[in-house]
Amino acid sequence: MTVQFHHFAAQSLTALAVFSADGRLAFANRAFRETVCGKGEGASGRLLDELPLAPEVRQGFAGGLAAVFAQGGPQRFSWEDATADEPRRFVCQITLFPGTGGDGGQAVAEVREAPVDERLKQALKAERLVRRREEHLKKRGRRLFLNVIDELPVFVYMQRRDYTVAYANRKTRNFYGETDGRFCYEVFSGRDTPCPHCPTFRVFETGEPENWQFTDGDGRTFHIYDYPFEDEQGEPLVMELGIDITELKRVERELYQAHKMRAIGVLAGGIAHDLNNNLVPIIFNIDYALNKTADRILAEPLAEALRAAYRAADLVEQVLEYSRQQNVSHSPLRLTPLARESLDLLQASLPASVTLKASCRAAKDCVMAHPAQVQQLLLNLCRNAVQAMPGGGLLAVALDNLTVVSRKKAPHPGLAPGDYVVLRVTDNGRGIEPDKIERIFEPFFTTKMNSGGTGMGLAVVHAIATSCGGGVSVESVPGQGATFTVYLPLCAPAGEQIVAEPRPAKGATGRLLLVDDDAGALSAMSRVLREAGFTVFTADSGEEGLKEYFRARGRYDLVVADLSMPGISGMDMAGKILDHDPAAKVVICTGHVAPDLEAKAEAAGVAGFLMKPMSPGALVERIRGLCPAAVRA
Structure with a gap:
């Protein structure tokens, strides 16, 4: 290109530009840059595909340049600009630069504005209005869409390929803070590098939705749904919806x-x-x-x-x-006196190296429970604490009150709003490893297998607390001890009752029919009862027991029948006897009372249960209390 042309083109008001054979812009005057490229800065040295041209303009230049360099003759094309306030039409003529050949030469592009036909002008105006309307509706729809998403009760965000967050709704920002300029792995996982296995990025690769679960650093669990998405420029995104299932997972567990x-x-x-x-x-x-x-x-x-x-x-x-926790009768019970009495009994059996410190600060302490169960709960926790301090230490027991305002703010999952008595048992022993915390309330799970642990103590504590409508939790740091906290709901105190003092029985007589298919148990129990003064007849099956009862024509003061016997069971035998003689007294002897057995026995008229195993003395005292013919010496 000559110096003269350069000087002429720079001063010309006509849009002029020079292109090389490879489609690179070698020169463009101000008029060309403003008219064709739409901006005033320099564009020289850039390829045609790199220039900021409308698609139809770029296509016209590409075709014209190719034809000029191939054929040598001038080429013309035109286009309309409907984006301006007034529609404009431009005509471009491309010719070879004077004195250059087709191969390796240069071409001159001259662009002039042509008059626009009035009908075409109106058509272009209409097209421009339609386009602007579409753009307005598109932006308005996007704003409405984002406003709706912003109010959703689930977290929604959009992910780019470069790990940056394109958009995050209010729920997401409330959880994780502002996301502008941050990477996804930084926002959600607090990491400095990308997560090694992220299902979200599979959506970019496959174009298919994904769903998975994610737990963040604060312990919240979400079910994630990922969908392929695009922004206005067609950039691929992943839209992610996260539903908080933390509470659902807790209830599920x-x-x-x-x-x-x-x-x-x-x-x-x-x-x-x-x-x-x-x-x-x-x-x-x-x-x-x-x-x-x-x-x-x-x-x-x-x-x-x-x-x-x-x-x-x-x-x-x-x-x-x-x-059988659910089958034990509960009544109003003051916890403080029972706790003090139980701790006095415990104090005598504690090793000298263990110090007991008790604090009963509960202003209200009446709970709906069974006294023996509560005493067992407290003693089990204390024994567990003592076993955790083989070298000695401090055993602290405290009673306090607590008001739970809402389930969400409850100190233990599942506690209903209300007033509670809180029992805390703390030791400074070995503590519990984190991986064992969730299992310590399971039956037969023990961390003290080598020291005689059975794994039932804490399981019973959990069952008793649950049956009373409360709960139990544990906090522990290995090597620093543990604190077990029991929550029992308060109830209204019961009125005072006057109970007569029982007088001890010294001896008794009476006719007993003892029925059991276990020969060893039958022989041992009958021998003890005979030595206590009772007249005892035995039968080794339900059938034989019925025959003996009816043979004696009902002259037995008490029938003791084992529950589980082949053929006729103890309950079947009791039913036949009571159907014939409603005044008869029948007791069922068993090692376990199933949930529906008490109701069934009461409906049949059974006098009560005798629980196995028992000591010989306990058997005699129980029979004395049940036998109507027993007399005191």
Whole structure:
């Protein structure tokens, strides 16, 4: 290009430009830049595809340049600009630069404005109005769309390929703060680098929706739905919807735990029944042998065997206590006096290295519960704390009051709004590992297997607290101890009742019919009762028991029948006897009372239950209380 042309073109009001054969803009005067490129800054040196041209203008230049360099003759094309206030029409002529050939030469483009036909002008104006209207509606629709999304109760955000957040609604910003200029992994996960496996980015690759679950650093869990999306310029995005399912997951875990523990309780109850049946002859026969021997060499191992049998009976009782929580009657009970009495009993058995500190600050302490259960709950927690401090330490027990305003602000999940008594038992022992915290209330799960733990103590605590309408939680730091907190709802106190003092019975007589298919239990129980002064007749099945009862024409003062017997069960036998003689007194002996058994027995007229296993003395006292013909010596 000559200096003269450059000088001429720079001063010309006509839009002039020079292109090389490869489509690169070699020169453009101000008029060309403003008319064609739409801006005043320089564009020289850029390829045709890099210039800020409308698509139809770029296409016209590309075709004209290709034809000029191929054929050598001039090429013309035109276009209309409908974006201006008044529609304008431009005509471009492209010719080879004088003195250059087609290959490696240059072409001159001259652009002039041409008059616009009035009809075309009106058409272009209409097109411009339609386009502007469409743009306005599009922007308005986008604003409305984003305003609606901003109010949704789920978090919504849009993700770019470069990890930046294109948009986040109010819910998202409330959770994670402002997102402008931040990366997604920084916003949601607090990371400095991208997450190694992100389902969201699979949507960019496959174009298919994804759904998955995500738990953030604050423990909130969301179900995520990812969908492919585009912005106004066609840039690919992923729109993500996150539904907060934190509370749903908590309820799901609690429901699963409740079902699991209920199932274990039913299984444990069935096993406990058989264990109790076998423990009766063991306890009775060892007790009988101890009372009959004066040989100290024999007495010591027999006494140890009896202690072991009673420990087994205690364990079975804990299993049964766990499995029948819902069947125990509750009544208004003041917690402070019971706690003090229980702690006085506990104090005498504590190792010298353990210090007990009690604090009862609860102004209101009346709860709907069973006294034996509450005492068992407290003692189980205290024994558990003592076992966690083999080298000694501080055992702190405290009673306080708490008001729960709402379920959302409750200190323990599931607590209903209301007033509670809070029992805290704290030790400074070994503590509990984080991975074991969630399992410590499961039956038979123990962290003290090597020190004799059975895994039933805390399971019973959980079952008792739950049956009273409350709950129990634990906080622990390994090596720094643990705090167990029990929440029991308050109730109105009951009126005072005057109860006559019972007088101890010294002896009794009466005719008993004892029915049990277990020969060992039958022999051991009948021997103890005969030595206590009762006249005892035995039968080893329900059928034989019925025959004996009707043979004696109802002259038995009390019938004791085992519940589970092949053929005719104890309940079936009781029903036949009571149908014939409603005044008869029948007691069911069992190792486990199933949930519907009490109601069934009461409807049939059964006098009560005799629970296995029991000590010989407890059996005699119980029969004395039930036998109407028993007389005191």
